[in-house]
Amino acid sequence: MRLPLIATLAMTLATPALADWQQTLDAAKGQTVFFNAWGGDERTNAFIAWVDTQVSEKYGVHVQQVKLSDTAEAVTRVISEKAAGKTDNGSVDLIWINGPNFLSMKEQGLLFGPFVAEMPNARYLDLSPTSAASVDFTVPVEGMESPWRLAKFVFNYDSARVMEPPRSIDAFLAWSKANPGRFTHPAVSNYMGATFLKQALIELAPDASVLQKPVTDATFDATVAPLWAWYDDLRPTLWRGGETFPENGSVLQQMLNDGEIDISMAFDPASAAAAIEQGLLPETVRTYALDGGSIGNISFVAIPFNAANAEGAQVVANFLLEPATQAHAQDITVMGSFSVLDPAKLGDDDKALFAALPSSPALPTNEDLGATLLEPHASWMTRLTEAWAERYTK
Known part of the structure; x- marks a missing residue:
């Protein structure tokens, strides 16, 4: 049989x-x-x-x-x-x-x-x-x-300077407006910068389920409209007015260590703990995920x-x-x-x-990291980074 x-x-x-x-x-x-x-x-x-x-x-x-x-x-x-x-x-x-x-x-x-x-x-x-x-x-x-x-997308912040970090994408906008120049993201051509955009897109999209399917002209325009509105408000509050961005996550971590920014990001929940162990970040740095979950x-x-x-x-x-x-x-x-x-x-x-x-x-626990949000279909990353470059690097 x-x-x-x-x-x-x-x-x-x-x-x-x-x-x-x-x-x-x-x-x-x-x-x-x-x-x-x-x-x-x-x-x-x-x-x-x-x-x-x-x-x-x-x-x-x-x-x-x-x-x-x-x-x-x-x-x-x-x-x-x-x-x-x-x-x-x-x-x-x-x-x-x-x-x-x-x-x-x-x-x-x-x-x-x-x-x-x-x-x-x-x-x-x-x-x-x-x-x-x-x-x-x-x-x-x-x-x-x-x-x-x-890998799981997390944020690292210096608790000596930030009492309560923003725990949603909307909260990041409010926090950055209140603390201009103290936050930024890596260049969107780098996967870390692109992931930050995708994290925001999942939270802001009218229907995040469309992100699990290949992107089309119709779904892209309707889905990213709230993202662009949010980012238009966020960009002027970023480090150096959002006119330039650190090359990658390693540079961003160094900026956090030097006190140039207060919040960085990583795709490794243990990266800050490991960096502290190596003397590359202050002992006051802590790691967290957004309340609504994070890309993993x-x-x-x-x-x-x-x-x-x-x-x-x-x-x-x-x-x-x-x-x-x-x-x-x-x-x-x-x-x-x-x-x-x-x-x-x-x-x-x-x-x-x-x-x-x-x-x-x-070092966060699995419980601290909360829900794991699914990555969008790969076609969204390509389309999103190309559109960001066209809008913001002219």
């Missing part, structure tokens, strides 16, 4: 073919994985270097980070290789990828896989169809990329269709899902990234690894 398709898929996800995995391990030995990842965060860079030492020792696989200023750099390289007929031995083995670029690569057939279900550590993930590990910016993952860190997603890694070292890339992706690796990444003295693993799937020893991690007054 044939099993129903759903049952068959569930069995596949629950019981990876370990014999096949051993073949992957054997083929990966001696490979160097060129991991293309955003290089703007030193904690992340140091973590990737640590991954190299670990997988080198355990599996004979080396990791070489290719530091990107924009994920599109790696995607463009893969597109160029395909156009040139280079269908194997490609220069990119693993990409820390974001939703719009994942959608682009998936639509163009530029991805290796599906491979996630074949990794032994997939058993620690919630891979149900609607889970955060199975959907990326509303796009079904379908095993073509693997989770590695949890899982960061993924993907393997291009023509990766020269696809086996090594799978070994690295699997290692990133080891409970000990995830606990190490969540340590605020290391990187502070919340784990992508499903706690219900962890054994007692694995749970103990997380329970033993250091804490901080600046």
